Amino acid sequence: MGKGARLRAARAGAALRNPVVRKVAEAVARRSVVKELSKGSVDDQTARLNELRESGQLPQSNLRDSVMSNAPGEMDKAIGKFTKKGKPVTVDTLCAEVKNNQSFLKMCTGVGLDLSWFENLARERMEAYGL
Structure with missing residues (x-):
C-alpha cells in the first residue's frame, strides 16, 4: 500500500x-x-438476502418485516392480473409462485413465515376483494 x-x-x-x-x-x-x-432474478435476490441475513448485515426481523409489508401488495397485484385475464382467483393460484420458488420459501421459513402464512394472507386479500 x-x-x-x-x-x-x-x-x-x-x-x-x-x-x-x-x-x-x-x-x-x-x-x-x-x-x-x-x-437480479428472484433466485439471485433470495440468495443475496440469505447471505446478508446469515452474515448479520441484514437483521432477521428486518427481512421478516419487509416480506410481511410487501406481500399484501404483491397479492393485490396478482388478484388484479388474474381478474383482468378472467382466470379464477384461488388460494392455490395466489400462492403458486411462493410454492414453486423453493429458495424464496426457504428464506421465508428461515424468518418464521411459512406457506400457511401466505395462504392465510391470500384468504384475507380475497375477502378484502369480495372473492
Missing part, C-alpha cells in the same frame, strides 16, 4: 468515527444493496 492509499484510508477511518457520517455511509450501503437486488 502506497503513501496515498494509506492517507485515504486514514481519512476514511477518521470520517467514519463521526456518527453522522457513519449513518450516511450505512444508508448509502443499504441503497446500493437494494439497487443490486432489483437487477
Whole structure:
C-alpha cells in the first residue's frame, strides 16, 4: 500500500468515527444493496438476502418485516392480473409462485413465515376483494 492509499484510508477511518457520517455511509450501503437486488432474478435476490441475513448485515426481523409489508401488495397485484385475464382467483393460484420458488420459501421459513402464512394472507386479500 502506497503513501496515498494509506492517507485515504486514514481519512476514511477518521470520517467514519463521526456518527453522522457513519449513518450516511450505512444508508448509502443499504441503497446500493437494494439497487443490486432489483437487477437480479428472484433466485439471485433470495440468495443475496440469505447471505446478508446469515452474515448479520441484514437483521432477521428486518427481512421478516419487509416480506410481511410487501406481500399484501404483491397479492393485490396478482388478484388484479388474474381478474383482468378472467382466470379464477384461488388460494392455490395466489400462492403458486411462493410454492414453486423453493429458495424464496426457504428464506421465508428461515424468518418464521411459512406457506400457511401466505395462504392465510391470500384468504384475507380475497375477502378484502369480495372473492
